[in-house]
Amino acid sequence: MKGKLITFEGCEGCGKSTQVALLKEYLTTTGQDFIITREPGGTEISEKIRAVILGKENSAMVDECEALLYAASRCQLLKERVLPALDSGKLVIIDRYYDSSFAYQAYARGLGYDFVSAANKFALDNAVPDITIFLDFDPEHAFIRKGGADKTDRLELAGIEFHKRVYDGYNALAQKFPQRIARIDASKQINEVHNSIITLLKEKGLIK
Template sequence: MPFITLEGIDGCGKSTQARLVAAALKHAGHEVVSLREPGGVAISEKIRALLLDPENKVMCDTCELLLYEAARAQLVHEIVRPALAAGKVVVCDRFFDSTSAYQAFAGTVAREDADVANALAVGDCVPDLTLVFDIDPAAAASRREQRDDAPDRMEAKGLEYQQRVADGFRTISREHPERVRLVDATQPIDAVFACVLAELAGVGLAVSADDARSALSALMAPAE
């Protein structure tokens, strides 16, 4: 079954869309494993805490790269590869394209070094479809400001950094058109989701209108 990853700068709305995708596919009868990066398993969640802790300001880009890859390698080993082998759909909020965009395009890691590290971490677990949610960094920052939580270490790197990340994702989409699709993330949630569903249908994961509405309704329902 397909392996789907969702990418984009901080505040682009990809995590919301990841929840919608997982819910819609479950309504459609698929077995779905929904994950986030870094994290997803105990070891990787501990690494996530290190990576995103705003106190770790002295962390260099090489350390950052290797920690992300360590978390990713463990996630692939424990969850991704076994789930795909069992015929389940895997939906992951971030994967190796984030490392290329953040640590290489926006950071100081050489692109070829990031590519080698990515390949070592994931082996043959390459996504069938990667959706990049494209939005201006200033608009994304405005969205983040509406949240109650403080910015994590990556979000705190500023607009110029986020712009380099966004440009990196756009470059990746041009380099890999067979796998990577840009989605206009400036639209309302339901309109973005409609674009996502069209891309899912292209990899054999058609979702009915009823199943899509059920996913949207569950997301929008007020918390009890």
């Protein structure tokens, strides 16, 4: 990979999209080239898969199906957009990536690390993030800050116990991959969190 890959992770409402938008603004005003995308989604096909995964009419979906759909959406995004951008030397930023699958499907759903690893082999072999920013904010506070769950989103409706397991999953991942996953305290003010991210990314030589 000639380019660099930055991913954002953390529980629902921890501030990923807020911080991705601020990073976008920073990179634009400082004249740095990048592409930004989100998961699941980011391509026409991946957005269709997203609608299937998150649709609350799909409550019969089994955990294995969910994990494989995420992986399928990810393959499409990688081959269609992310890998070509990285090959041409671009900076790529993704709002959620395979760590979400490990936190949600492997840990919280209980599918286990091996199942999710196998499903995500293409991503693990071809596009490992240069850094993963884990916005550390516990789910109970995140839900309060967000003003409750989005009632149209199947995963947001899964209940606080589920989201606590997701949080435990992220903590386990941060311990397992300390070189790649950087923990940022996301309970701070939006601008403080933004400044910590910019400082970190500059230190790592990923942005100017």
